[in-house]
Amino acid sequence: MKKKLFKITLPIFAIIILVLSACSSNSGNANSASSGEGNGAADSFPEKNIDGIIMWGEGGATDIIARTLAPIVEDEIDGSLVMQNKAGAAGAIATQDVYDRPADGHTLLFGAENPNLYQVLDISDRSYQEDFVPISVIANSYAGIIVKEDSPFETIEDLVDFALNKPNDLIFGTTGEGGLPNVVLAMLQNELGSEFKTVPYDGEGPVTTALLGGEVDVTSVTVSAAQDYVESGDFRMLAVVNNEPIDALPDVPAITDAYPEINKYLPWGPFQAVFAHKDTPADVVEKLSESFQAAIETDEFKATLANLGMEYMNISGQEAMDYVDQNRSTAAWMLYEAGETVKSPEEFDIPKVAE
Structure with missing residues (x-):
């Protein structure tokens, strides 16, 4: 009787092991997707309108640049960009809003340099360095x-x-x-x-x-x-x-x-950039970056930058992040030394730019 029971349960046990292995594999794939690794998401991107959240009100440099660039990007990415102004708290309201949305590339932050100072000013816990990935640093200005x-x-x-x-x-x-x-x-x-x-x-x-x-x-x-x-x-x-x-x-x-x-x-100055949530799939980030790069490269948009007195940059990836980091170091330490910050840049491992 015992031998017969063993013969019956062994195949069942093997099936259970196979099912558990399959679940583990699917879980691993899900974790890879949530960590921002490429998973083919860009093949069907965009699946709906992309919300462009502008961190300042109408009429400023960020607004002008965002609304000028949006229709050119639409042609490149074959999708619609719906632009919205969400001013308040030096851009922190818009920044938090984008961070709280799904990390699928359908919500982009059109921002400036301000989030570089949120932590030392105790305005928000959000930062470009920890919470976002650059799609493009479009231009800098004075x-x-x-x-x-x-x-x-x-x-x-x-x-x-x-x-x-x-x-x-x-x-x-x-x-x-x-x-x-x-x-x-x-x-x-x-x-x-x-x-x-x-x-x-x-x-x-x-x-x-x-x-x-x-x-x-x-x-x-x-x-x-x-x-x-x-x-x-x-x-x-x-x-x-x-x-x-x-x-x-x-x-x-x-x-x-x-x-x-x-x-x-110096050099220091404001910049205009586009960011996505840090967990956005890598292939979607790449597709967005390529679309923005092509749009920024057009003669039409370059002329807009020149007329606005802005310096063309059009950088992405690590080069963009290095630029944002340098801007943060300069401004954070400058405000700290003026007694204008709540916390020291050292608390956030922000290096001091050598004079």
Whole structure:
């Protein structure tokens, strides 16, 4: 009887082992997919509209670049990009939204440099380095320090001297913690000792409108966001935050002409980029990167960048991440040394850029 039972149970046991092995294999494949490894997902991508989440409001450099590029990318990827502005918390609302969506490549973050400072400013736990993968760093730009055309300040020295003699009398419009104006203010404070009262707005569009309406005395935005106002005579750009004048506005002096000590922070500036969730399948990331690269490479889009005073980059992969890392190191340590951060860059293993 025992021998007969053994003969019956042995085949059943073998079947169970085969079933368990198959389940284990399927589980391993699922884990590979969730870790972002290529799994053929790009063959049918995109399966629906791609949501492009813009981390700033309408009218700023990020918005202009994103909406100009989107229709060109649509032609390359044979899909639709639905663009949405989600401003707030220096872009952290949009960043968290993209992070919370499925990691399938159908939600992209059109962002700037701001998430590089979220951790040291304790705005958000999100970071490009830990939570996202670059599809493309599209271009970089320069910050310009601007006032209204009827402002009494004719030069950057006029502005700084007034701020030194009357600390906090002037209102400097910002785009919130971690925004470009805050980094420029940290430069001025660290090296020149100037102090301003600050008022935050939800992006470059709103802050330039505030300057136009006389709500603030001065602000700093990307050259692309200010260029039309400067050329129309509404604004005066006192300096570009660079170590030499730029082609888009050759008559505007570099800030180092007046204050060479700021050169140690340069090159630094805002950038425009597209990111996906870190767990997006690798083959989808590759397909997206190739589509964006082709779109950015077109003469039509290159002309847009030139007109906006932006420098063409069009880099992806590790080269893009290295660039983002260098930008983070410069800005994080600059704000930390100005006493503007909640936490030290060292807590997040952010290296200090050698002077």
